[in-house]
Amino acid sequence: MIRINLEKQLHSSGGEMQLQVALQIKQGEFVTIYGESGAGKTSILRMLAGLLQPERGLVEVNGKKWLDTANGTNLKPQQRKLGYVFQDYALFPNMTVRENLLFALEKHQPKDSVNEVVELMELNDMQHRYPATLSGGQRQRVALGRALVQKPEFLLLDEPLSALDESMRARLQDYILKVHQTFNLTTILVSHDVSEILRMSERMFVLKEGKIVQVGAPDAIFSDDSISGKFRLVGTITKIQQNGVVYIISVLAGVNLIKVVATAEEAATMATGDKVMVVSKAFNPLIKKL
Numbered sequence: 526m527i528r529i530n531l532e533k534q535l536h537s538s539g540g541e542m543q544l545q546v547a548l549q550i551k552q553g554e555f556v557t558i559y560g561e562s563g564a565g566k567t568s569i570l571r572m573l574a575g576l577l578q579p580e581r582g583l584v585e586v587n588g589k590k591w592l593d594t595a596n597g598t599n600l601k602p603q604q605r606k607l608g609y610v611f612q613d614y615a616l617f618p619n620m621t622v623r624e625n626l627l628f629a630l631e632k633h634q635p636k637d638s639v640n641e642v643v644e645l646m647e648l649n650d651m652q653h654r655y656p657a658t659l660s661g662g663q664r665q666r667v668a669l670g671r672a673l674v675q676k677p678e679f680l681l682l683d684e685p686l687s688a689l690d691e692s693m694r695a696r697l698q699d700y701i702l703k704v705h706q707t708f709n710l711t712t713i714l715v716s717h718d719v720s721e722i723l724r725m726s727e728r729m730f731v732l733k734e735g736k737i738v739q740v741g742a743p744d745a746i747f748s749d750d751s752i753s754g755k756f757r758l759v760g761t762i763t764k765i766q767q768n769g770v771v772y773i774i775s776v777l778a779g780v781n782l783i784k785v786v787a788t789a790e791e792a793a794t795m796a797t798g799d800k801v802m803v804v805s806k807a808f809n810p811l812i813k814k815l
């Protein structure tokens with residue numbers, strides 16, 4: 526069980542914001558923090574990692590206190606058994622993939638865990654290459670591997686896949702789910718991507734202006750009564766076109782392009798690039814063998 530209680534005054538461009546969160550995460554759970562830009566998501570992860578100090582707070586991981594401002598407990602970042610992966614790969618450019626992984630070990634530690642990570646993340650073929658010669662997805666796979674070398678109990682992922690294209694993202698999601706299970710990790714993901722959240726997390730916390738405003742299963746949170754239905758797909762709007770009195774909204778869901786008819790009022794709330802959910806409510810979807 527991970528118990529988190531954090532309070533911190535943040536200074537945003539819009540003024541002061543009090544971040545105040547209390548959450549409990551079960552050992553082995555995969556949760557997401559979702560919220561608008563500036564809501565405080567990254568600040569929570571940085572406080573868990575010991576990189577940002579809260580005014581008041583408690584962080585207890587599997588019975589061990591990492592932080593307790595009431596009695597002055599505050600473990601240094603390197604004493605906290607966690608892996609942290611950001612959006613940018615943050616690999617050392619002058620080191621090979623293997624050297625980058627070895628760097629995450631303390632001097633006296635055996636190299637077995639590096640070999641295990643190489644195996645699990647399928648990095649064998651690229652061990653002796655430099656980061657500049659790898660694709661974005663491969664670099665992020667190495668960054669994820671590096672976060673695992675120390676055998677953390679707790680994995681923090683801050684939008685780790687947002688710079689990757691759709692197909693690369695899906696492959697990396699598979700790797701993340703695999704390491705989450707293999708290492709029996711407790712994982713917190715920060716993500717804006719609805720399909721990613723639905724696919725990966727068991728529970729989500731919706732953060733708004735420094736406070737948690739909703740907690741629940743992603744499926745229940747994203748499909749409130751107004752959009753319940755039998756058939757749902759998540760995608761991105763690629764085009765909005767007026768056609769007489771209605772609008773045709775083109776939505777890219779995975780590799781499929783779907784056209785949906787919308788009223789002028791609905792279309793007015795949407796823009797190209799928005800993430801949307803397509804629902805078939807009144808009719809059963811038709812299926813045809815190709």
Ligand SMILES: Nc1ncnc2c1ncn2[C@@H]1O[C@H](COP(=O)(O)OP(=O)(O)OP(=O)(O)O)[C@@H](O)[C@H]1O
Nearest residue numbers: 534535536537538561562563564565566567568569
């Ligand atoms: N060390 C700090 N001290 C005070 N305020 C900070 C500190 N670090 C960040 N902030 C402010 O806290 C607010 C929340 O930032 P944070 O990066 O946590 O948001 P976020 O939800 O992760 O946003 P995004 O999705 O854009 O990454 C921002 O307005 C930021 O300026």
